[in-house]
Amino acid sequence: MSQTINRCYRLRHRPSGAITADDLEFGEEPVPSIGPDQALVRTLWLSLDPANRIWMSEIHYNMPPVPIGGVMRGFGIGEVVASQRADMNVGDLVSGITGWADYAVADTSNLVPFAVLPMPLPAQPQSLLGALGNSGVTAYLGVHDICRPRAGETMVVTAAAGAVGSVAGQIGKARGARVVGTAGSAVKCRHVVRAYGFDACINYRDTNWRDQLDAATPDGIDNIFENVGGQILGHLVSRLNVGARIALCGLIADYNSYGSLDPAPRTSIDAEQLLISRALVGSFLVLDHSDRFPEATSYLTDLKDAGKLVHDETVVNGLDRARDAFEQMFNGANTGKLVIKVAEPARMVAVQSLARR
Amino acid sequence: MSQTINRCYRLRHRPSGAITADDLEFGEEPVPSIGPDQALVRTLWLSLDPANRIWMSEIHYNMPPVPIGGVMRGFGIGEVVASQRADMNVGDLVSGITGWADYAVADTSNLVPFAVLPMPLPAQPQSLLGALGNSGVTAYLGVHDICRPRAGETMVVTAAAGAVGSVAGQIGKARGARVVGTAGSAVKCRHVVRAYGFDACINYRDTNWRDQLDAATPDGIDNIFENVGGQILGHLVSRLNVGARIALCGLIADYNSYGSLDPAPRTSIDAEQLLISRALVGSFLVLDHSDRFPEATSYLTDLKDAGKLVHDETVVNGLDRARDAFEQMFNGANTGKLVIKVAEPARMVAVQSLARR
Numbered sequence: 001m002s003q004t005i006n007r008c009y010r011l012r013h014r015p016s017g018a019i020t021a022d023d024l025e026f027g028e029e030p031v032p033s034i035g036p037d038q039a040l041v042r043t044l045w046l047s048l049d050p051a052n053r054i055w056m057s058e059i060h061y062n063m064p065p066v067p068i069g070g071v072m073r074g075f076g077i078g079e080v081v082a083s084q085r086a087d088m089n090v091g092d093l094v095s096g097i098t099g100w101a102d103y104a105v106a107d108t109s110n111l112v113p114f115a116v117l118p119m120p121l122p123a124q125p126q127s128l129l130g131a132l133g134n135s136g137v138t139a140y141l142g143v144h145d146i147c148r149p150r151a152g153e154t155m156v157v158t159a160a161a162g163a164v165g166s167v168a169g170q171i172g173k174a175r176g177a178r179v180v181g182t183a184g185s186a187v188k189c190r191h192v193v194r195a196y197g198f199d200a201c202i203n204y205r206d207t208n209w210r211d212q213l214d215a216a217t218p219d220g221i222d223n224i225f226e227n228v229g230g231q232i233l234g235h236l237v238s239r240l241n242v243g244a245r246i247a248l249c250g251l252i253a254d255y256n257s258y259g260s261l262d263p264a265p266r267t268s269i270d271a272e273q274l275l276i277s278r279a280l281v282g283s284f285l286v287l288d289h290s291d292r293f294p295e296a297t298s299y300l301t302d303l304k305d306a307g308k309l310v311h312d313e314t315v316v317n318g319l320d321r322a323r324d325a326f327e328q329m330f331n332g333a334n335t336g337k338l339v340i341k342v343a344e345p346a347r348m349v350a351v352q353s354l355a356r357r
Numbered sequence: 358m359s360q361t362i363n364r365c366y367r368l369r370h371r372p373s374g375a376i377t378a379d380d381l382e383f384g385e386e387p388v389p390s391i392g393p394d395q396a397l398v399r400t401l402w403l404s405l406d407p408a409n410r411i412w413m414s415e416i417h418y419n420m421p422p423v424p425i426g427g428v429m430r431g432f433g434i435g436e437v438v439a440s441q442r443a444d445m446n447v448g449d450l451v452s453g454i455t456g457w458a459d460y461a462v463a464d465t466s467n468l469v470p471f472a473v474l475p476m477p478l479p480a481q482p483q484s485l486l487g488a489l490g491n492s493g494v495t496a497y498l499g500v501h502d503i504c505r506p507r508a509g510e511t512m513v514v515t516a517a518a519g520a521v522g523s524v525a526g527q528i529g530k531a532r533g534a535r536v537v538g539t540a541g542s543a544v545k546c547r548h549v550v551r552a553y554g555f556d557a558c559i560n561y562r563d564t565n566w567r568d569q570l571d572a573a574t575p576d577g578i579d580n581i582f583e584n585v586g587g588q589i590l591g592h593l594v595s596r597l598n599v600g601a602r603i604a605l606c607g608l609i610a611d612y613n614s615y616g617s618l619d620p621a622p623r624t625s626i627d628a629e630q631l632l633i634s635r636a637l638v639g640s641f642l643v644l645d646h647s648d649r650f651p652e653a654t655s656y657l658t659d660l661k662d663a664g665k666l667v668h669d670e671t672v673v674n675g676l677d678r679a680r681d682a683f684e685q686m687f688n689g690a691n692t693g694k695l696v697i698k699v700a701e702p703a704r705m706v707a708v709q710s711l712a713r714r
Contacts, residue, residue, distance in 0.1 A: 059633055229628055242645075248631055258629075268625035271586055272615075274605055274640045276416055281638040283631045288599075 006031045007319055008101030009072040014259045015056055024323050031103050039088040039106040041078035043098040046340040047129035048326045053255040062287040063111050072100035079345050093117045100322055130163050130337025131311030138286040139167035140296040142225055142247035146282035151176030153222035161188040163337035166196050168225040173197050174308050180216045184332035195310050229253040229267030240277040248283040312336030363388045364676055365458030366429040371616045372413055381680050389462050396445040396463040398435035400455040403697040404486035405683045410612040419644040420468050429457040436702045450474045457679055487520050487694030488668030495643040496524035497653040499604035503639035508533030510579035518545040520694035523553050525582040527666050530554050537573045541689035552667050586610040586624030597634040605640040669693025
């Protein structure tokens, strides 16, 4: 390894509102050295997810908060570049918590163990962080376990152009539901309808979004796959049919208020509407359900092979752009999965797989 | 029948806030006459339930709103006093929507068909409107289908001295949970612990109720059986453990605001708390689940026979006191099921059954 510098983001303060360079400091450090039963992983792709923002706060969300001074946590795909582990060889591609860093040490201290990826990789390996990984499995669990849309029902998916929403809506379509999305631009809405096959998609930045949503859901709403929160959810809940199911997956509209001293309005759900419609609200976190990954990824792969799962990745080049890209995600800059391309794989075995793109 | 007067309450206006005599007018009318395939039912006991308030509003809650000018809807037990129906004989005791009236006509126009009660009746026939009827089945469905408490979990039941809450908590105890109630007086709280066997009960009128609730739920809260709403629910939700389940059964704190021009604060549930705890919120209405009554009443009867189901009825004598009694229920006047005793049964068969009290 000629590389001696490890660039990484360390959490210096828990953000209050939008993240600053002061909160999440980008710096250079020596590459960690490894000892027995450790491997050194070079990050290739880093997944950026809205819920990562929760780990920056004091909230315990499946895992403890990132400690002050710690490397920012994040899932990624990496390549083993040095190994003293019997189960990992140099050149293996692995998935795990690489963190927002060039290098990670794979050992028993990882909150999620690194796992060697089976070859061959899919044509777009970064999809293993998105539609065929955590994001897709999230969509699968929310739709199949909670929303359970039936043929002819109306399902609304918020952040429909996002990594999870785009997949959730396509699963809803595969189950025969009428699927209506919301997204933050006319371009995104067109893409959601044309590429992902939603029946309609409403631009929530239009002043008459309520009227548009009402017109697109003339028979009321039977299912909500919620990624956003805020006043859109409030309006959707007011249109629930009896027996409706809501998968509460994410609240990106709120996350930047976590830790804020400013008592920003948080998303709340009107209890009367739930009572009158005898609704079910189920929240869930994919990281609780590692046992479901084989079932879910098998379903998603079949859906893709059947031509019924279109997915996009927004790939931003360079670890140095991770913080800005993450922040822009809260403004709706990405379509599909947001991934940072950190490095190219070094070994031929990986390059050969990637050449199949 | 020597009786020729039918006293009844008719809905003149949809109430705005607390019900007035102007909204729900008590008057005298001729007893209805019956024709072919009709029976005349004399009301004996009338069930008063918080959710009846919803029927007075414009909300469709399983059944259409009570029409303006219509007799107020309510479940009751009655006696057939005249019959041109092959399936009903004079003297039969029946359950159904008697309404807030001395007499009802049992025919195919009833939203819920009248049903002849099997003999012998339980020692307290009014319990068929409470712990062994709609209220008990409501508790059964909420606990078994939604809360699903496991041994060692902590379950909180609001309105624990009420018809539904008292049963819900006892089912939770039978399932091995630690059960904590809330009620509106020290006397009620003592009764909830001593008679119903709850582990603790907090008087929400104490200024330090939050501290008391926290002390009574040191391991957090795994299940909520919610009958009330308001700020207590908000506090409970802030203490949810991961994987918590909430049965949203009623919101008595809010009902009197329905139809009010005053924008009173309605109960809302903080979405972040649900997300972080991956909670499930399920609302339900017993009237949707008539198919579950045999299963539920069998369970409740067994629980009672095993000495694990204690139930109370607050019996108020006289139909003329129904409106005031209903209104007082919103102030927490009753313990257990609130029933209006409208009349004594006329026939020997019924009297003999009742003599077993």
